Amino acid sequence: MKLEMPPFQRAKLLVVGDVMLDRYWHGEAYRVSPEAPVPVVRVGNMEDRPGGAGNVALNIATLGSAATLVGVVGNDEAGKELGSRLNAAGVYCEFLYSSDKPTITKLRVISQHQQLIRLDFEQQFQAQDIAGLNEKVASLITNAQVLVLSDYGKGALQDIPVIIDLARKQEIPVIVDPKGSNFQKYRGATVITPNLIEFESVVGHCSNEDDLVNKGLQVLSDLNLQALLITRGEAGLTLIRPDSPELHLPARAQEVFDVTGAGDTVISVLASALAAGDGLADATALANLAAGLVVGKLGTAAISGPELRRAILAEQNSGRGVMTAEQLQIAVQDAKEHGEKIVFTNGCFDIIHAGHVGYLAEAKRLGDRLVVAINDDDSVRRLKGAGRPINPVERRMAVLAGLEAVDWVVSFSDDTPEPLLKALKPDILVKGGDYTLEQVIGGDFVHSYDGEVKALEFLDNCSTSAIMEKLKEVGD
Numbered sequence: 001m002k003l004e005m006p007p008f009q010r011a012k013l014l015v016v017g018d019v020m021l022d023r024y025w026h027g028e029a030y031r032v033s034p035e036a037p038v039p040v041v042r043v044g045n046m047e048d049r050p051g052g053a054g055n056v057a058l059n060i061a062t063l064g065s066a067a068t069l070v071g072v073v074g075n076d077e078a079g080k081e082l083g084s085r086l087n088a089a090g091v092y093c094e095f096l097y098s099s100d101k102p103t104i105t106k107l108r109v110i111s112q113h114q115q116l117i118r119l120d121f122e123q124q125f126q127a128q129d130i131a132g133l134n135e136k137v138a139s140l141i142t143n144a145q146v147l148v149l150s151d152y153g154k155g156a157l158q159d160i161p162v163i164i165d166l167a168r169k170q171e172i173p174v175i176v177d178p179k180g181s182n183f184q185k186y187r188g189a190t191v192i193t194p195n196l197i198e199f200e201s202v203v204g205h206c207s208n209e210d211d212l213v214n215k216g217l218q219v220l221s222d223l224n225l226q227a228l229l230i231t232r233g234e235a236g237l238t239l240i241r242p243d244s245p246e247l248h249l250p251a252r253a254q255e256v257f258d259v260t261g262a263g264d265t266v267i268s269v270l271a272s273a274l275a276a277g278d279g280l281a282d283a284t285a286l287a288n289l290a291a292g293l294v295v296g297k298l299g300t301a302a303i304s305g306p307e308l309r310r311a312i313l314a315e316q317n318s319g320r321g322v323m324t325a326e327q328l329q330i331a332v333q334d335a336k337e338h339g340e341k342i343v344f345t346n347g348c349f350d351i352i353h354a355g356h357v358g359y360l361a362e363a364k365r366l367g368d369r370l371v372v373a374i375n376d377d378d379s380v381r382r383l384k385g386a387g388r389p390i391n392p393v394e395r396r397m398a399v400l401a402g403l404e405a406v407d408w409v410v411s412f413s414d415d416t417p418e419p420l421l422k423a424l425k426p427d428i429l430v431k432g433g434d435y436t437l438e439q440v441i442g443g444d445f446v447h448s449y450d451g452e453v454k455a456l457e458f459l460d461n462c463s464t465s466a467i468m469e470k471l472k473e474v475g476d
Contacts, residue, residue, distance in 0.1 A: 003285055003312045005330060008305060011065035011275035014140050016133075017053030017150030017157055017177075019071035019095075020104035020122075021082045024049070029111040041111055050086055051106060052264075053150035055302070056177070059268030060148075061090040062302040065275065068092045068144070070136050072125050072156045078103035089302075094136050098129040104154055125155030134159055138166055145275040146173050148267060149189070153179040160185045175271045177263060183223060191227045191280070193267050199230050209248075216240035227280055231266055231291075239284045247281055249288040265294040265303055286312075306337040321401045322409045325420065328371065331408060332424050341367035344426035346417040348380050350389045352399045359432040362456055364405035366428050372400050373420050376411045383415065416441045428452045 024047045029039035050058045053071050060067040069086065073079035075097045082103060083093050104122040108115050133156070141147060147167045151157045160176075165188070167174045173190040181201040186192050194202075203219060206212040216228045220242050228240045239247040269290040273283035289311055290303045313331060323331065332342055343366050349356060364370040374396055380389040389396065393411050400409045412420055421429065421442040429446045435455050437443060443453040 003282070003289065005305075005309045005312055006273045006276035006278050006283075006286070008064040008272055008276050010277075011060075011146070011272050012068075012144050013060050013065055013146050013148060013271055013275055014068050014070070014137070014144035015053050015057040015060065015148045015150060016070045016137055016163060017056070017148070018104065018152035018154035019050070019054040019069065019073060019082065019156070020052040020106060020152070020154070021054075021078045022049045022051035023047070023105060023107040025107065025109050027109075027111060029116065039111065039116060041109055041116065043109075048081055048085065050082055050089075050091075052104070052152050052154075053148075053156075054082060054086055054091075055264040056148060056150045056268050057091045058086060058089050059265055059302045060272050062304045063269065063272050063308065064305045065272045066090075066092075068094065068140055070094045070096075070133060070140065072096045072098055072129050072133070074098050074101055074103040076102055078105050078121075094140065096130060096133055096136070098125060101125060101129060122154065127158065130156060130158055134162055134166070137163055141166055141170055141172060144172060146175060146271045148271045149174065149176045149186075150264070150267070151177060151179040161187065164188050173274060175267055175274070177267045183219065186225075187223045189223070189225055191229055191270070192223075192225060193229045193231060193263070193270070195231045195263060196233065196235075199228075209246075212238065213240055213246045216246075217242060229266070229270065229284060229287075231263060237266070237284060237288045237291075239281065241280070247284060249285060262291050262294055265290050269303070269308070306334055309334045310338070320407050322397045325410055325412070325423065328408055328410045329423055332369070332371070332426075335369050340369050341428065342369050342371060342424065342426040343367040343428045343430055344371045344373065344417075344421065344424065345430040345432065346373040346375075346412075346420075347432070348375050348384065348389060349396050349400060350380065350384075350391060352396070352403075355432075357403065357405075359456055360400075360403060361405045363430045363432075364407075366430065366454065369407045370405055371408045371410065371424065371426065372406050373410050373412055373417045374400065375415075376413045379413055379415060418442045418445065421445055425449060426451060428454060430454050430456055432456045 025043045026045040027041040027043040029041050031040050033040045053069060057067040057069040069091050073082060073095050083095060086093050101123045102121055107119040109117050149157060164174050168188060176186050176189045176192040178186055178192050178194050178198060183202050200206060203215040206215060217240060220228055230238045232238060236250040266287045269287040270283050273286050290308055293303050293307060293311060335342060343363050345363050376393045377389055397409045397411060400406050429442055431440045437453055437455055440453050446453050
């Protein structure tokens with residue numbers, strides 16, 4: 001399966017569920033208390049992060065999609081902090097405020113990257129606390145492409161069948177992160193994403209893969225679902241659909257540091273990819289890749305669009321080498337977002353010689369990434385005449401891609417590389433040979449956005465034409 005970055009910026013999602021604030025107090029556990037056999041932690045750093053449905057919405061916004069969040073908080077400092085952090089991240093919040101219950105808050109005390117204790121501040125929300133929630137959902141759902149229900153069993157989602165029905169009437173997919181052993185309330189959803197423990201609490205122990213799939217198919221039939229995505233920890237993800245073979249994806253984490261919020265990441269990426277137009281299998285593969293990234297972080301964490309794009313590029317082994325113009329544009333954008341300086345050069349590169357090698361090495365030293373764009377065969381013929389190129393474009397690209405200095409190689413069919421320059425906007429445009437700065441094609445455009453243009457020299461007596469003349473002499 002070939003992973004590609006979906007156009008997340010086109011996706012609009014509505015998240016409804018249990019929002020909470022995750023608090024982290026970090027410090028050194030430097031001695032044992034004389035009052036009790038417990039560590040004494042000198043707190044040096046405190047941080048707050050959105051949790052629960054708030055973390056789902058934050059993940060969606062961090063990917064670049066539009067996220068609207070509906071949930072219940074207390075009329076307290078924690079609720080204000082939660083709303084402020086989400087708004088700052090680009091999440092549009094439509095909160096209901098409880099007059100007598102606190103914002104659900106989970107406080108974790110951490111020393112040397114290990115949780116010492118977790119303190120939960122919460123009371124179950126009741127019917128009076130969610131009065132008006134369904135009306136909010138009804139008014140917002142028409143502007144969404146996917147509805148996400150994030151159920152943590154804290155009381156915000158007491159009318160799940162009603163909310164699912166609202167979405168189905170608008171033909172909007174519903175993705176549910178379930179809680180508890182009563183899956184009947186999720187009847188009619190598009191996809192539910194239980195973990196293996198939650199799934200087995202409903203269907204019983206699964207003795208093997210066939211048993212898991214058969215029980216999953218029965219759940220699909222009983223609940224009128226389109227798909228079931230089971231998260232299985234170190235065993236990865238399993239996607240079950242009624243009319244397709246099961247899709248099992250192994251866990252992608254290189255090192256598991258903290259599984260907190262991994263389920264939120266899965267449903268966020270899955271739902272965002274679906275809203276952006278991906279099919280269910282592709283969206284699941286992206287969610288699996290993102291989950292492997294997030295468990296390498298401490299606490300609830302969001303995976304950004306650039307992080308996911310870089311992981312996709314690494315997955316495709318496209319960190320270096322020959323690329324299409326479309327692939328290159330994605331790679332260059334990702335490199336820029338990571339602060340890397342892009343150097344661009346172009347030419348026919350018909351017979352690679354020592355002059356080319358030295359010139360490209362010097363060009364690479366000007367920045368972090370070197371793009372080499374080469375004229376395709378028809379373009380070379382128009383520029384150089386009949387009999388050229390000596391080597392077809394595939395061979396020329398393969399040789400260039402093998403040079404240590406070259407990161408990316410792309411071909412172009414125009415007589416000049418200006419269309420590529422306009423798409424990539426490199427930081428530095430470099431030309432070699434006898435060109436002056438004024439003669440460098442595309443230089444005016446690069447200067448227009450304050451890029452640099454440089455002219456470098458080849459080694460003396462090194463050129464394709466000179467090599468061909470010597471070959472003719474030998475032949476004569």
